[in-house]
Amino acid sequence: KAGVTQTPRYLIKTRGQQVTLSCSPISGHRSVSWYQQTPGQGLQFLFEYFSETQRNKGNFPGRFSGRQFSNSRSEMNVSTLELGDSALYLCASSPSPESSYEQYFGPGTRLTVT
């Protein structure tokens, strides 16, 4: 089975712009979670989706949003980018909500905001 894929792998944006990141889960996996990784804050949970519905949300401002499509693919959007949004954004998938604690991670999207 192919693993979790994330596109693009690298992205450079300017402060004030918006960005959309994409995640395709492992085939058959229906839950998708997103995390932000920075040197200062480490790995922090952003949100989790199942069946196109957000099940769980971390402590991030409303500029961070996401969605999930009927094929389980997910996107996250960050509007009005700030320098502090520079990070590695990781997506993870799991087979179902009952096993959502067991997550398989993609390689991440490295976002640089200048």
Next chain:
Amino acid sequence: AQSVTQLGSHVSVSEGALVLLRCNYSSSVPPYLFWYVQYPNQGLQLLLKYTTGATLVKGINGFEAEFKKSETSFHLTKPSAHMSDAAEYFCVGTSYNQGGKLIFGQGTELSVKP
């Protein structure tokens, strides 16, 4: 609130020596605990997991960890370090009522000297 603390942001061992990475957790409910490894510019790979049952869990690449409720610990060990073990290791926790929200420790960077 649930939290995970890794003791030591950097650990250095010689090739062939014992690897011991320390992790303590706090949780008001029975925790699920994991160790993940991250190689440079890559996503996270699951090494091992504890949910219920046997408290000594074995993972990939010769790693194992023991859940000790009395000590609220979940330390990661490997009898003999290889150069290829050099990476960053994350202790991660969640519980049955957290859905897909994983709580990450700060990470421990493991260096292996020849």
